[in-house]
Amino acid sequence: MKKNKFLLPYKCQIAGWIILPVSLIAMTLLLNLFLGKISDTAMRCCIILDMILGGLSLMMIAFSEEKSEDEFIEHLRGKSLAIAAGITFTIAIIWFIFLITYNFYGTPDMADTGTMMVYNALNLMSSVFMMFFIYIITLKTNLAIYKWRCNHEK
Amino acid sequence: MKNNIRVERAIMRISQQELADIVGVSRQTIYAIENGRFIPSTELALKLSACFGKTVNELFSLD
Numbered sequence: 569m570k571k572n573k574f575l576l577p578y579k580c581q582i583a584g585w586i587i588l589p590v591s592l593i594a595m596t597l598l599l600n601l602f603l604g605k606i607s608d609t610a611m612r613c614c615i616i617l618d619m620i621l622g623g624l625s626l627m628m629i630a631f632s633e634e635k636s637e638d639e640f641i642e643h644l645r646g647k648s649l650a651i652a653a654g655i656t657f658t659i660a661i662i663w664f665i666f667l668i669t670y671n672f673y674g675t676p677d678m679a680d681t682g683t684m685m686v687y688n689a690l691n692l693m694s695s696v697f698m699m700f701f702i703y704i705i706t707l708k709t710n711l712a713i714y715k716w717r718c719n720h721e722k
Numbered sequence: 723m724k725n726n727i728r729v730e731r732a733i734m735r736i737s738q739q740e741l742a743d744i745v746g747v748s749r750q751t752i753y754a755i756e757n758g759r760f761i762p763s764t765e766l767a768l769k770l771s772a773c774f775g776k777t778v779n780e781l782f783s784l785d
Contacts, residue, residue: 640754
């Protein structure tokens with residue numbers, strides 16, 4: 569049976585699951601222990617590096633093969649991706665509408681173009697991360713449900 | 723789409739896992755096909771029919 573050629577090997581998924589908590593713990597430590605103790609530039613660099621690491625681990629989890637990859641898992645992948653895209657797109661639109669409304673009726677400092685650009689960039693970045701998160705959660709939940717149902721079949 | 727894979731499997735006395743191993747898919751896939759949650763590709767349908775010694779039409783039918 570033909571396999572998806574764009575997927576990474578299963579080992580990458582394991583590596584991703586190891587790197588993800590490490591990046592989350594590193595971020596927590598950075599924000600709690602080192603905030604104000606190191607220079608702003610160093611802090612910014614560390615946070616950016618940590619976010620890249622986190623994003624990379626999410627990509628490794630999302631785009632790696634399962635132990636037994638077949639057409640049904642491919643079908644679940646497509647379904648999960650569609651769900652994740654739908655939810656992320658809806659939230660992004662709501663966030664965008666909120667920003668526009670706030671810009672018109674909110675405090676004067678929010679009307680600043682620079683602030684709006686920062687918020688829009690934040691929105692875009694969080695959307696990408698959120699999409700990966702929702703995709704992974706949906707796919708893994710679906711797989712777990714089918715596995716559970718299989719094990720409880722007479 | 724209906725199918726009688728479960729019946730054929732019972733006749734042959736093989737488990738979902740055994741059938742999955744024969745046709746080269748996961749057990750979840752066989753479960754999903756049997757319960758009508760997933761329609762297999764032509765390739766997999768042909769493999770399943772070959773495994774049971776039946777034609778695809780005998781194994782799968784429209785509602």
